Amino acid sequence: MDLYQELILDHSKRQVGHGLREGQLAEVHHVNPTCGDEVTLRVHLDGTGRDAKITDISYEAMGCSISMASTSILAEEITGVDVDDAMVVHEAMRQMLTSRGQDPGDEDVIGDGVALAGVAQYPARVKCALLGWMALTDALAQAGVDIATASQGETA
Amino acid sequence: MTPQLIPEGELAAIRGQFPILERTVRGGTPLVYLDSGATSQKPLAVLDAERDFLLTANSAPHRGAHALSEEATEAYEGARAAIADLIGAQEREVVFTKNATEALNLAAYAFSNAEVGSPLRVGEGDEILITEAEHHANLIPWQELCRRTGATLRWIGVTDEGRLDLDQLDEMVTDRTKVLAFTHASNVLGAVSDVPRIVAAAKAVGAITVLDACQSVPHLPVDVTELGVDLLAFSGHKMYGPSGIGVLWGRYDLLEQMPAFLTGGSMIEIVRMEGSTYAPPPTRFEAGVPMTSQAIGLGAAVRWMQDIGVERIAAHEQALTAQLLEAIAQRPWVRLIGPADVVHRGAAVSFVVEGVHAHDVGQVLDDQGVAVRVGHHCAWPLHRAFGVAATTRASLAVYNTPAEIDTLVAALDRVPAIFGVETGAA
DSSP: OTTSOHHHHHHHHHOTTBBOOSOOSEEEEEEETTTTEEEEEEEEEESSGGGOEEEEEEEEEESOHHHHHHHHHHHHHHTTSBHHHHHHHHHHHHHHHTTTTSOOOOHHHHGGGGGGGGGGGOHHHHHHHHHHHHHHHHHHHHTTOOTTTSOTTTTO | OOOOOOOHHHHHHHHHTOGGGGOEETTTEEOEEOBTTTOOOOOHHHHHHHHHHHHHTOSOTTSOSSHHHHHHHHHHHHHHHHHHHHHTOOGGGEEEESSHHHHHHHHHHHHHHSOTTOTTOOOTTOEEEEETTOOGGGTHHHHHHHHHHOOEEEEEOBOTTSSBOGGGHHHHOOTTEEEEEEESBOTTTOBBOOHHHHHHHHHHHTOEEEEEOTTTTTTSOOOHHHHOOSEEEEESTTTTSOSSOEEEEEOHHHHHHSOOSSOSSSSEEEEETTEEEEOOTTGGGOOSSOOHHHHHHHHHHHHHHHHHOHHHHHHHHHHHHHHHHHHHHTOTTEEEESOSSSTTBOSEEEEEETTBOHHHHHHHHHHTTEEOEEEOTTOHHHHHHTTOSOEEEEEOOTTOOHHHHHHHHHHHTTHHHHHTOOOOOO
């Protein structure tokens, strides 16, 4: 099956940066009510506002391989980057996943995220893949970052 | 009841009533529809009945004196009679609702909307007893009733085997218990509840029993008199009927005591600006122009089921269930959630592939054309009780075949290799 790329299965088992660590600025708990997938995600920031650096994403996730892999990829891609850049990756992921297969994803922007391109063909699974990313934006908002003005959409 | 497949030729004719079963999915793969517990497919007989009504007699029943209205009234009431006949009820005890969820809400609201002083009214100190196996439709309305009234919600747990833990019954049912609402057949576990035992416990303390029959009426012979419950709800779309139609059956003397739920046109007796009086049941509970073509479609579905024979439908589904349970039992990497034999069991079979999320299992099955439900099936607390976030559920109907069970099992056998699950195979 095209959907289950080796990279996805690998991320879903390895779960980069898995675990909840202290020192977070905000913690959120998101669920996918249709299937019961859950993620608890903490953002750890150095600095404030959109220039702040994301020093760590710590999380605990329970769910399908798609949601687990997507959150693992998130942790891999987002850790160590500025909020502004994180939002660029977020927007590129969102666009790819909701494109119904029109947008294959740009590896230079979303890294291993391109392995999730196949999810766009299955509308019922898009929510799974976006769970961690929605949690990220929520956590950043709760940490006081004005994500609305962060540079969303500049990647298109 | 003995498991007994419907003969091949007859089964082919039954399947011929469902053109959708001929279609392919995901690039030419034949569809294997095993999600009838969510909604069943509809036979041509049902679609024709709805279409015939709309083409020849469409009008609002119980209004006006013109010819079409008379015919519509006759067809609508004919559907009520068919349903009454199916469940061994009187026609005046059958209330049409939008769906089973509305029927259960209608029931639950009676206990807070009843006049002050009515024995139906519940409040602080009273208890509503449900079970951990309930579908959200027979759980949330009771939680909400308790929130509105100050009554306390209690619940009976489930055993590891996947049956209601009735050892708790004597302790849980007390003089404070006013309502005992429970499922006839679990939409997840497949287990058929021991209704006589629960009804006896409820009767001993004068509690009113409410039965969620959504997963029993489409699959098993159901007789309300035999069951002895006070209220019973089911939906049309799970029993080969249209969506947008459900049924609340109630003991007539109880329905008479129950207050109106939705109010407006049709359900009135006399209306004055200062206040109004309401019609007797079932009209009291059918406000607005009803779902006429849907009710007529459901009536046709009932007659269609009776033409095959409900006993034979049950026996056929039981044979398929036995085939599936046996295949699961042979695969140690598949954990069945629910009773492992077909005794007192319906046509829903839920399972977990150890280490693989249900969504992923469902995706692999879907790739082979097999449509199953994945998730918590609107029974989240029940899944929590079994320590799982989600299950994969195959749910059967009369149109399913042994070959389709084989296809499901073959597709399931692809899961371990894809996700690296240890099967224990040599």
